[in-house]
Amino acid sequence: MSVRVRLAALLHSYTGGADVVEADGTTVGAVMDALDRRYPGIAFRVIDEQGRVRRHVNVFVGEESARERSSPVPPGAEVFIVGALSGG
Amino acid sequence: MTQPVAPANPNAWMIGTRKGAWALRRTGTGPADWTADEPWFFGCQVHHVVQDPRGAGTILASVKTGHLGPTVYRSTDGGKSWKESGRPPRFKTPEQYAGSPLPDDDPRRKGRTVDHVFFLAPGHASTPGLWYAGTSGIGLFRSGDDGVTWDAVDTFNDLPDLRKWAYDFSELTPDGSKCHSVQVHPEHADRLLLGLSGGGIFVSNDAGKSWEPVNLGVAMDFAPPKTDGTEYEYGHDPHDVVVHPANPDRWYHQNHCGIYRLDNAPGAPRRWHRIGEAMPKDVGDIGFPMTCHPRDPDTCWVVPMDGGTVWPRTSVGGKPAVFRTKDGGATWQRQDKGLPPRAWYTVFRQAMAHDGRDPLGLAFGTTSGDVWFSSDLGDRWHSIARHLPKIHNVTAGRLA
Numbered sequence: 077m078s079v080r081v082r083l084a085a086l087l088h089s090y091t092g093g094a095d096v097v098e099a100d101g102t103t104v105g106a107v108m109d110a111l112d113r114r115y116p117g118i119a120f121r122v123i124d125e126q127g128r129v130r131r132h133v134n135v136f137v138g139e140e141s142a143r144e145r146s147s148p149v150p151p152g153a154e155v156f157i158v159g160a161l162s163g164g
Numbered sequence: 165m166t167q168p169v170a171p172a173n174p175n176a177w178m179i180g181t182r183k184g185a186w187a188l189r190r191t192g193t194g195p196a197d198w199t200a201d202e203p204w205f206f207g208c209q210v211h212h213v214v215q216d217p218r219g220a221g222t223i224l225a226s227v228k229t230g231h232l233g234p235t236v237y238r239s240t241d242g243g244k245s246w247k248e249s250g251r252p253p254r255f256k257t258p259e260q261y262a263g264s265p266l267p268d269d270d271p272r273r274k275g276r277t278v279d280h281v282f283f284l285a286p287g288h289a290s291t292p293g294l295w296y297a298g299t300s301g302i303g304l305f306r307s308g309d310d311g312v313t314w315d316a317v318d319t320f321n322d323l324p325d326l327r328k329w330a331y332d333f334s335e336l337t338p339d340g341s342k343c344h345s346v347q348v349h350p351e352h353a354d355r356l357l358l359g360l361s362g363g364g365i366f367v368s369n370d371a372g373k374s375w376e377p378v379n380l381g382v383a384m385d386f387a388p389p390k391t392d393g394t395e396y397e398y399g400h401d402p403h404d405v406v407v408h409p410a411n412p413d414r415w416y417h418q419n420h421c422g423i424y425r426l427d428n429a430p431g432a433p434r435r436w437h438r439i440g441e442a443m444p445k446d447v448g449d450i451g452f453p454m455t456c457h458p459r460d461p462d463t464c465w466v467v468p469m470d471g472g473t474v475w476p477r478t479s480v481g482g483k484p485a486v487f488r489t490k491d492g493g494a495t496w497q498r499q500d501k502g503l504p505p506r507a508w509y510t511v512f513r514q515a516m517a518h519d520g521r522d523p524l525g526l527a528f529g530t531t532s533g534d535v536w537f538s539s540d541l542g543d544r545w546h547s548i549a550r551h552l553p554k555i556h557n558v559t560a561g562r563l564a
Binding site: 086087116117120121122123124125126127128130132133159160 | 229230231232233235248249250252254255256257258275276277278
């Protein structure tokens with residue numbers, strides 16, 4: 077299932093400047109894995125080695141905050157990855 | 165390699181900062197004739213940029229941002245282009261500790277995270293492509309493919325004793341506890357020395373398979389004296405540790421509690437001697453960097469900072485100075501010609517380096533974003549860059 081992923085500017089260096097991309101997956105982790113296959117390295121910048129969204133990054137599925145790889149991504153949902161209001 | 169490393173015929177200083185990295189290049193033959201390139205990794209926190217003196221001269225840079233996680237970039241064309249490591253340093257997951265002999269309450273079993281890669285070290289001259297990385301939280305990693313992929317050194321990271329050495333992996337020091345000063349003995353490829361802030365200094369004689377503390381003689385004024393009168397064997401706070409390249413049996417280090425030298429001798433116990441006792445009492449011997457002359461084992465430089473009262477960590481008395489010894493720490497000379505009469509900056513542990521040239525060039529960078537250069541062993545300092553972001557790191561490079 078393909079979902080739309082909106083990426084803040086801090087990740088545009090991975091996507092060649094694209095701010096909206098498509099990725100397959102029914103969880104945040106699966107979506108990030110799909111992105112990582114297309115844009116190598118992007119997942120580890122967002123999700124740490126313990127499967128948690130990094131402290132100064134926010135991932136939203138729709139309007140809901142998602143902090144774990146296992147967080148579900150329902151069909152038709154939009155994923156939004158941004159820098160938190162912290163971290164410099 | 166012992167640090168700082170410098171490639172043959174360097175033509176630039178590489179400056180890692182809180183907001184990117186800059187290369188300073190020569191524009192003339194005068195000591196102040198340098199200019200800054202456009203930045204690499206603009207806006208990112210760059211803790212270390214190091215060029216391999218071996219082989220093709222790969223440059224590695226440790227990079228994170230205020231938001232994004234840590235990674236390593238590498239350049240194989242002298243800094244013209246950069247490519248991200250395919251597998252940056254990362255700790256094991258709880259699942260990977262299944263069957264581990266570590267006790268159930270060991271914090272490592274819950275899974276730790278690398279906050280940033282702090283220290284990058286080329287391996288021994290006989291092991292091309294081998295690099296080490298020290299991280300915050302405290303961890304040691306190695307790459308056997310010139311920085312493309314990284315693996316945890318389990319024999320260090322999962323060592324049962326590391327828990328007590330590293331204060332239960334609590335984040336004690338500003339910007340996080342860290343593994344730094346990865347030193348590879350130039351004559352014995354399997355001998356490694358590490359500094360842990362906090363934790364102390366540790367040596368391995370078998371390429372990292374086993375480790376032992378080397379901290380006797382080092383003060384620890386942030387802990388009460390032991391009631392049995394013995395010394396602490398670990399828990400110290402080395403800031404910068406150097407195996408001297410010209411005499412690898414001589415080790416120097418700048419500590420949270422003074423400046424030390426250790427001369428290894430067959431059959432003798434390893435014990436540090438506080439050579440900082442010879443520093444002027446009104447300056448003290450607290451600081452971060454410990455920079456050694458690559459060809460003279462008696463000559464090294466430190467940059468004292470104010471470690472009194474509330475630990476301001478700035479130039480002592482607001483009067484910046486480098487101090488040099490030419491006799492292994494028996495005496496020290498103040499070197500402040502060219503430096504501002506009043507300033508209140510800090511020079512971090514990785515922010516002073518030599519260029520390996522003859523005559524030797526020295527440079528250091530400040531938390532206020534200034535870079536100072538000397539072509540006469542510190543007798544006079546010249547400003548070669550101003551108004552950069554907070555400087556983490558200065559190293560010599562041979563750029564395209």
